[in-house]
Amino acid sequence: MMNRSTYLITGANRGIGLEFARQLSARGDRVIATARSPKKAKELGKLDVRVETLDVSDGESVASLARALSGERIDVLIHNAAIGSAGPGIDRIHPDAVEQDFRVNALGPLRVTQALLPCLRAGRRKTIVAITSGLGSISGNNGGGWTAYRISKAALNQLVRSMAADLSAEKFTCIAISPGWVRTDMGGSGAPLSAEESVRSMLRVIDRLRPSDSSRFFDRGGKEVPW
Numbered sequence: 001m002m003n004r005s006t007y008l009i010t011g012a013n014r015g016i017g018l019e020f021a022r023q024l025s026a027r028g029d030r031v032i033a034t035a036r037s038p039k040k041a042k043e044l045g046k047l048d049v050r051v052e053t054l055d056v057s058d059g060e061s062v063a064s065l066a067r068a069l070s071g072e073r074i075d076v077l078i079h080n081a082a083i084g085s086a087g088p089g090i091d092r093i094h095p096d097a098v099e100q101d102f103r104v105n106a107l108g109p110l111r112v113t114q115a116l117l118p119c120l121r122a123g124r125r126k127t128i129v130a131i132t133s134g135l136g137s138i139s140g141n142n143g144g145g146w147t148a149y150r151i152s153k154a155a156l157n158q159l160v161r162s163m164a165a166d167l168s169a170e171k172f173t174c175i176a177i178s179p180g181w182v183r184t185d186m187g188g189s190g191a192p193l194s195a196e197e198s199v200r201s202m203l204r205v206i207d208r209l210r211p212s213d214s215s216r217f218f219d220r221g222g223k224e225v226p227w
């Protein structure tokens, strides 16, 4: 394949991350698929991908990945790993629960981006994709619920804007994209979309990204979502 790119995906052992690894490897791209416990990642182990260990909330784990990838290039970084659940409402939510979601969903992508910047700078596409959620949209929050998750994804969205601004001189493309409501462990069995459909449509958007798209928030069909 002429334009083979290298993608690094976090949380690639199940759900949407696994499906990214499957579709990208199937079409011939190079995939560095990361998982907290590669030995347990049986499905991932069947794919033609390189598997590396990564817990995005653990600074030492992130540093160790950066050492393993030192001197290599990454074209597209996909921040996919996240935790989240509906949780109790604002009257009963425990601040520790908010901190936990924040640590994984917002600080995780910050740590991983920082650690992998040398690899991204060496890349040809300099693209950072944050898998966010419609629940992270501040202007879209009229329904409440999912408090910890919403706060963490709103912070992730803000991180995307900051990365886009700070890396614009280097022609990076940094975007947020929401996958839709997808049948995974997080999305549950009642969700309308399969991971296959969601990832196929997100890849159509990701494939067409240019630096002028940086700092935008898209839905899986490429329509802009209000922050």
Ligand code: NDP
Pocket (backbone or CB within 6 Å): 010, 011, 012, 013, 014, 015, 016, 017, 035, 036, 037, 054, 055, 056, 057, 058, 079, 080, 081, 082, 083, 084, 104, 131, 132, 133, 134, 178, 179, 180, 181, 182, 183, 184, 185, 186, 187, 188, 191
């Ligand atoms: P899943 O719960 O199915 O998978 C989550 C993935 O994240 C797993 O691979 C999990 O690994 C990994 N993960 C969790 N914590 C960490 C950590 N500290 N370090 C590294 N990896 C971690 O979720 P989905 O596939 O549904 O979600 C993927 C993305 O899409 C997330 O960002 C989510 O917020 C977003 N999203 C999903 C929606 C849906 O409907 N499914 C809707 C909107 C957004 P492990 O197996 O080790 O726990």
